[in-house]
Amino acid sequence: MKALLIEEAPTYVHVRLNRPEVRNAIDQQMVDELHELCDTLEREPKILILSGCETEKGAIFASGADISQLRERRNIDALRGINSRIFRRIAALPMPVIAALDGFALGGGAELAFAADFRIATPRVRIGNPETGLGILAAAGGTWRLTELVGEPIAKQILLAGRILKAEEALAIHLVTEIHEPENLIEAAIELANKISTQDSLAVQLTKKVMHAPREAHPMVDELAQAILFESPEKYARMDAFLTKNKK
Known part of the structure; x- marks a missing residue:
């Protein structure tokens, strides 16, 4: 991989987004990776x-889509949903996604952050x-993600008037x-x-799926997920440990 630096741990x-020469602009290679x-x-x-990197001009999460590529895209490219498809896929990952934001998170960089389950930041973050x-x-x-996250009035300030949040x-x-x-x-x-990793992985994954389910799917989806977890060996192990601890 060239556009991403990857460090793996057990859980x-x-x-790290790693295109410092163009302020981590999201190009086709980064999308592919x-x-x-x-x-x-x-x-x-x-x-x-997910985090950004340091550049000659300071820290950056992602400055947006690569304008040099975006300039040449036509209507057929818009209909392909190049960035929207990868952001939907990231949002739907089984386990939670944490966006660690430093510096600018603009345009497509902000949309990538919106697709995460958690966003934490530094004082020098600028997002819009x-x-x-x-x-x-x-x-x-x-x-639509921004509107869901912060409500319509503020979303309109950002999306229609170009407000950049500190x-x-x-x-x-x-x-x-x-x-x-x-x-x-x-x-x-x-x-x-x-x-997060101290929680039961299956319970976390199913909770995330239930939270992302459409309103009309509830309560059925909640009950089906719970039915799966009620038969999980991890449920019995964790509840037995809890009961044993409380007896002491």
């Missing part, structure tokens, strides 16, 4: 941590969707849930991954 994978990553994580579920200023729209999930503003509206100093960001992401 998580840390992936993210698809390869998803192939692996769909077969062998692990928590995914300036697409309409370039004559396009946030078509890789930004229009870290404290993003924290206040719960777009990010934690702020850490840059030198502690990855450590905080790993700590969160470790907390």
Whole structure:
């Protein structure tokens, strides 16, 4: 892989976007490598941590889609959903996805962050969707994911008026849930991954699926997922351990 740097641990994978020369602009190669990553994580579920890198001008998560490629795309390319398909796939990974944001997360970079289950940040984060200023729209999930995350009034400020959020503003509206100093960001992401990994993996995976199910699927999907977990050996092991501990 060239656009991604991958570090594996027993329960998580840390992936750094690595195109510092173009401020981590998301190009076709990065998309292809993210698809390869998803192939692996769909077969062998692990928590995914996504982060950016340092550039000559400072830290960056992702500055958006690669404008040099985006400039040449036509209507058929829009209908292929190049970025939206990979972001949907990342959002649907079996185990949670943590976006560790530092510096700019703009355009497609913001949409990639929106596809994560958790977003944590540093004080120097700037997040937004300036697409309409370039004559396009946030078509890789930004229009609807952002609205779901922060509500329509703020989403319209970002999507229609080009508002860029600072870290404290993003924290206040719960777009990010934690702020850490840059030198502690990855450590905080790993700590969160470790907390998740103490839970039962199957229970976490099914809970994520149930949370993402459409409203009309409830409560049936909840009950079916619970029926699976009620027969899980891990359920018995964990509940037996709990009962034994409480008897002492």
